[in-house]
């Protein structure tokens with residue numbers, strides 16, 4: 249049994265180990281200094297509200313991992329977009345886009361000249377998630393999620409579509425694909441775009457730390473949104489497509505706190521999200537169209553503020569709210585990206601859901617049952633601590649997993665492969 253598998257078994261058996269109640273402030277970003285590495289056994293404790301709290305451990309061969317530093321010098325690398333010519337884009341939170349010349353160690357990094365002057369860079373806000381359009385080879389389009397300021401004041405969070413120049417040195421704005429996502433101080437700004445199996449654009453958003461937003465289906469915050477990647481219009485088969493409210497037509501699921509990870513499962517097309525908890529219970533959720541995920545810091549609209557003492561999934565107030573498939577338990581990892589490992593090179597980890605942790609400074613690997621419930625959680629020791637906070641996770645075209653660090657100084661693009 250590998251060491252990571254040992255950690256996994258402790259986790260799925262529900263052992264709390266020595267998890268002290270974390271002195272977490274409630275901010276997803278919790279300072280800018282990496283937390284000390286946690287021991288693997290503290291990583292996961294499915295709560296009683298999870299649908300499957302004590303699945304039987306399975307015996308699967310989990311490979312050790314090799315980690316290669318492809319490039320460095322980034323500042324809060326937020327997302328990664330692979331280009332068909334073997335290069336990659338990295339979005340950086342302070343409002344920069346970098347072009348990486350290749351996917352192996354020694355790749356060169358150059359700045360993409362793009363008008364990002366209106367990005368509101370504060371707290372968790374800035375230039376965030378990014379998707380390269382499936383037709384990039386002909387269109388050269390990619391779409392970012394970013395905070396927007398107007399006259400020096402925060403205005404909204406928005407999706408912006410860009411066209412990369414032929415040589416990759418610059419990008420021009422093509423359109424604002426969707427505007428009007430709420431914003432406050434930059435806290436809980438979301439925001440992760442991902443392409444669904446059917447080509448729709450999914451966007452995981454944040455509640456901007458305003459209590460009524462997650463349950464308000466006429467707000468675009470605290471939701472998974474689903475829209476047309478080209479027009480920006482809500483899709484006609486969305487669950488609230490017939491609503492008289494234009495914003496509600498975008499809503500795919502609601503009652504979320506701050507989603508920074510959206511993953512589409514290969515083969516099934518199922519959508520999973522990773523969502524920040526307050527001082528406990530980060531969640532991974534399996535998303536169903538029209539479903540409520542139970543976060544309501546307004547306590548049924550009775551509180552004007554942001555009461556974070558409510559459960560991440562309040563099934564007393566919302567009996568139909570869907571429980572998470574995984575929760576972090578009594579502390580948080582500050583989970584960010586989610587991505588499925590694809591390809592037989594991953595052996596026993598093929599099909600596992602990778603979740604990055606900011607505060608926890610690790611990768612969590614969730615193995616799922618066929619019905620979408622949790623089977624196991626493992627924490628590979630190779631990425632447990634040494635790189636600090638981990639942000640983006642995207643499968644590359646070569647079958648490797650690419651991850652960005654987000655420590656704020658000399659951040660890295662990592663290439664992670666199973667050791668053969």
Ligand SMILES: [Ca+2]
Nearest residue numbers: 541542560561
């Ligand atoms: Ca929830």
